[in-house]
Amino acid sequence: MNTLSTHSPLKKLALTVTALLSLTVTAEACTRVLFHGDNGRNITARSMDWKRDVGTNLWILPQGIERNGEAGDRSIEWTAKYGSVVATGYDIATTDGMNEAGLNANLLWLVESDYPHPMNSDKPTLALSLWAQYMLDNFATVAEAVAFLETEPFVVVTAHVPGENRLATLHLSLSDRFGDSAIVEYIDGKQVIHHDRSYQVMTNSPTFDKQLALNEYWQEIGGTTMLPGTNRAADRFARAAFYINAIPKDGNERDTFAGVFSVIRNVSVPYGLNTEEEPNISSTRWRTVIDHQAGRYFFESAISPSIFWVDLNKVDFKPGADVKKLDLGKDQSNIFSGEVSGEFVTTQPFKFLGITEAQLQAAMKQEEALNTVLDAEEEAVFEEPAVSAPQS
Secondary structure, three states: OOOOOOOOHHHHHHHHHHHHHHHHHOOOOEEEEEEEOOOOOEEEEEEEEOOOOOOOOEEEEOOOOEEEOOEOOOEOEEEOOOOEEEEEEOOOEEEEEEEOOOOEEEEEEOOOOOOOOHHHOOOOEEEHHHHHHHHHHHOOOHHHHHHHHOOOOOEEEOOEOOOOOOEOOEEEEEEOOOOOEEEEEEEOOEEEEEEOOOOOEEOOOOOHHHHHHHHHHHHHHOOOOOOOOOOOHHHHHHHHHHHHHHOOOOOOHHHHHHHHHHHHHHOOOOOOOOEOOEOOOOOEEEEEEEEOOOOEEEEEEOOOOOOEEEEHHHOOOOOOOOOEEEOOOHHHOOOOOEEOHHHOEEOOOOOOOOEOHHHHHHHHHHHHHHHHHHHHHHHHHHOOOOOOOOOO
16 A cells, blocks of 8 residues: 555665656656636646546536545545546546635546555545545635645545556646636645646656656756657656746637647657656546636646536535436547536436545554564575684
8 A cells, every 4th residue: 555664774775666656657647737827817727648548528507415535434524515527537526626715636646656554544645546636526716726635534445546556656636717826736645736837837746846856957057948748748748838927918719728728738648659768657648727717617638629617606516416327438538618517417426436444454464474574584685694703
């Protein structure tokens, strides 16, 4: 469960090697940007980059739905205060979405994520698949969400990526109609929150604090002089950070959205790109753009010829309203155009991927066994050799 203690040298080495191997072989890419317009219009855009079809569909989730954290006997429970429109991953997790109050939540890959082991805490538990949905269900603004998260009310529990032998490692970004922003990560088993409206860009590795440090270098050079052009996360961060503040902030609605779409496309990865030299680079599958003020959720598939959107003002989010789905098809290839709220179909709610109490207990035993082995190896490495008595 990615929950080794990091206090001993050998355990630190084991974690470092694991992280480096994961970064080299399996890391996926995404980008999120937040635009601040002079007229108070705040727009968030994100790309979803993945090596294969991520099984995304759009869902309408009304108020009043009762949920639990799907993470063992201590799962946190709540009732959705706000309705939302979300984009799923494999129809087992909310990866992106916007609620009726204008709050946006995005999950992006971060291989350095290290979540605390739930069995080492008495706090309620929340499956990673529900992390973004919990935010959308319960909060209207970033400030509200951050104030709640700072109390560390639950432990986030990860699980395996469907069909793969690796754990999901994600960080969370939040933005709202006021242009506020927050980035939430779990590093070395601890929750880390970066909260400021100036945090307009998030990509993947490294951790957000290091992304900011790298971006300072490119800011000193100046984007009109030179910008990094690769698809690597740090380069995408630098380009997005420059362009999102270089496009006009006082344009009309058409020009503003054209500018934001152009920025998120600029940091997208060409469809079908897959090189042995860069196995951590993945094709952009789709993009979303969030109009916080007007309540519109735009969606663009990499293989569809048109952009479409959901006007949340036209959606029935009242308690008891139907859960509805817009089936995007394999590789999000179904074609839609214009406003599509009327094309959603009443559907049984999807089930969030969870983990049982038995699985948590088994993971705890596995960790204890591994810790025992590592402790023994560490003692052997650092044990002082015996000194023979001098011969007379």
